[in-house]
Every structure is written in structure tokens, then in C-alpha cells.
Amino acid sequence: MIKFLILILGVVLAGTPYNQKKVLVLSDNPAVYVSHSQFFNLLSKSYRVDYKNIQSNTFNLQLFGEWQYDHLVLFSTTNDLKVSTQELLDFYDSGRNILLLGSTDQSKYFRKFLNSFGLDMHDYGSSVVDYFNNIKGNQNIVTTNNVNILKVDKPVAHQGAGLTMTPYETFQVYGLVRGSETAFSGPNLSHNIIYVGATQGRNNARFVATGSWEILSDEFVNDSNLGNFELAQEIIRWGFGQSKILKAENLIHRRLDSDDIKPYNYRLREDCYFSIDIYEWDYQKDQWVPYNSTDNDVILEFVMLDPYYRLPLKKGEGSKYELSFKIPDVYGVFQFKINYLKPGYTFLKIAEKITVRPFRHDEYGRYLVQAFPYYFSSFGTMAGFVVFLIAFLLNK
């Protein structure tokens, strides 16, 4: 009876907030709870939020080897955290996401922490200045329309310092909100200044960092002419792993004319059919929906040390991406590889090994037209030999 009640309780609570992910918010300035109240409202809608003071001893990221929180929001301080950078990086390596709101007077701890994600904060005391795209003529409050990956329609306002990517842009580091053409800050110009930067690790964990606290503060978020409210929503969605998540399943490869899935081996110059299902997580419908790739950019590589083919997969019905092609004239151990690194989406890296055997000795072509002279000469020699024998032996 008790077990039954506990079961019912578990089922009921599974849909309630008790099943949501936990977010830890760390800051050392209690004024932040007032100035960013809209942001925390948005957070609380989908997560269980724990507010802790950075300097306090009452929180543990890890307890007996288990991570206590699923995501982390850090407000940077002028002092160091009592949690070591290594522990934060372990948190990130375990697949959990981090959002860091930086400021230009943050301590070296945070600057070094940013560096391990490929981002770099501007110098102490600097701020981005823009004389053309700004609010009410105040050149320190800059706006920009340059938003990638996130869906924000209106200009985004920012006040404070910016970030740069170090040392150069890679497929993992994204500049989510970049400066407009007329912004500058010290030696950095226009699009190289990043207001909100992000790094997606190879384990698909996401790290979002902003150049200042103000970009998510109520002053900008409540302004309906600006896109900061949508930006806050999108940062929470994208940064904490709700949007642009891909999943690939159900890899099938077979000979084109047969139904056996994944045969033991293929032969040279055989026709091969490959298909895979790719899904995207839809946070509104709370389920996986078929992924729609624009312009055929999921590419299948047929690799043995070097790619022999790099062909785009064609979209079939539903979530299926499929392709049929002819195996090349080389035998060996090949791999079907999909290396889908679209900016903003989780990385899809798939490899499946197949073997390709050479012809059996009875699979070569026979009675080829090109070889007729040779056939004729061989049998002609034998015929001539028989004629010779008759003439030789019957001659006296």
C-alpha cells in the first residue's frame, strides 16, 4: 500500500516543478536580484533556481561525486570564487551549461576562466563606444542589430565592455551578439567586438558569456523598443540546452537492391544505400521533431584515410536523410562519416565502419569483347598445332 502511494506520488510529481532542472545563481551583490528581476522571472518559469552568495560556504557544486546543479549562472566579481576554476571546468565537461555575466572590473580569476573558452575580456575600465548606433545620444549605451544564431528582431542594447575571440574564430566559438559597424573600443572595431559570446564544447555543453551585466538588466529588458527581452529568453533557451539540439538515430546502410540491413561486407563497385534520421528538439511541443536542414548541408563522407566521396544527403520523408551511391573501385575498410558542425546547433559526429572486399575470382567479367584477339590466337594456336600434327605424322 505504501509502495503504491509512493508510486502515485512519483508519477504526479514527475510533471511538476520537482522534475525540473536546477540552476545555481551565484553573485556577490544582492542588488542584482532587483536589477535583474525580469531575467530571474524568466529563469524561474522553467527551472528551479537557487540563489547563493558567491562568498558563502553554503553551496556545493558537487556533493559526494554527484553534481548538485544542472546549470550555472555566474555574476562576475572583483574577487575570486572559492570554487576553483578546475571545478567549474569539470562542471562544463560533464555536459552542464554555464552562463557568465562579466563586467569590465572582474578579477583575473574570471578573465582566465573566460580564456579557457576562447574568449577574452577587454581591458580594465574600457567600454564600447558608438556614436551612431546608440540610445538617446549617449555614446556609451550602444545598440546593435548583429545577432547570430538567436532569433532577435529588434536592436539589442549594451553598456560596458566587450569580448573578443582568442586567438581566432573556430567552429566552436560563436559571437552571438556582435557590435555594429560603427562601434569601437580601444583597438577593437565593429564586428570584432562581441557583446554576447558563446562556446559549445565537443560534448555539446554550452557556455555563454556577456561583456557586462547591463545587457540583461531590467532597464533594457523592460524597454519594448529593444530586443533585450527576446535576447534574455533566447539566451536561457539556447544556453541551457533547450533549443537547437540535434539527435541522429537509426542509421541504416544496405545494398540498394536488397533488404538486409547492414550486411557483412560490400563488394567493389556495388550500389549502396545509406539513410539516417535526424531530429531536433522542439521546446514548445516538448518533443523531438524532424530536422529541416536548409540547402542540403548534411554531408556524408565515405572515408578510408581520405574521403573518397563527400556527398550531401537528400531529405526523404519525415526525418530521414538518405543517399544511394556507387562504392568506388577500391577495397578496404571504409567509414561512413557525418561531421555536421552547423553554427549554433549541437555537433553531430557519426562514424560507422564497413568493409569492402575485392572481386571473387569468378566475379570478374568473362568473354570480354576486347579480349577476342587473344581468345582467337590461343585457340588458333591449338588448331594450328592439330593441323601440324596431322601433316607431320602423315607425311612420309
Added chain:
Amino acid sequence: MSETKLVDENSLIGIAATFWQQYSAKTPQKLKIMDAFSLYCFILVIIQLFYCALVGDFPRNSFLSGIFASAGALIINICLRKQLNPETRYMEISNERAFWEYLAAMVVLFLTVINFLG
């Protein structure tokens, strides 16, 4: 008075004519038949090489077996002819024995060729 000669004996045509005349007169009939077969095999080799130079040796196995058949038959024939001619024989075995060896060699040659021809 010396006999008038139709051609000059020391020119190339003279040499060829002399050779042909001596050959027809002096070689026995059996050796002439062997020479005819050898010439036939040789022509086949030339034809195959010419074809290979034109088109390339695509089914290499077939090319090799064709050449091997005709050139091998040619060589075995030459060996028997050397043996049968008392001036040029190189082993002291009887003619019948030489002929049986010739037959055995040809049989092995043709077996190989048929196997390799595909």
C-alpha cells in the same frame, strides 16, 4: 665462260634469293612443315602485340595467355626442330623420344593457357 646470273649475289636481294633456293632444295619435307607452323605462330604473336599497342592490354590475363600460347608453341616447335636436325641436335635422345617430349610440353602449355585465359 661463267654463267650469267640474274641477280648480284652480294646484295640483299641476292642473299634472300640464294637462301630461298638453298632452303627449298636442302631441307626435308618434315622440317618444312614445322617451319610453316613456326611461322604461323610468329605471325600470331606479331598480330597480338600490334593489337595490344593499339588498344592496351586491358584484360591482362587474356593478353598474357594469348601471347604465351603462340610464343610458347613457337619456342617448343623450334626446340623439336633443333633436335630433329642432325647438325643442330643438342641432346642424345632418339627422335621418337624427342617427339613425345614435344607433345607433353604442348599439352602442358595448352592447359596453362586455357586456365589463364579468363
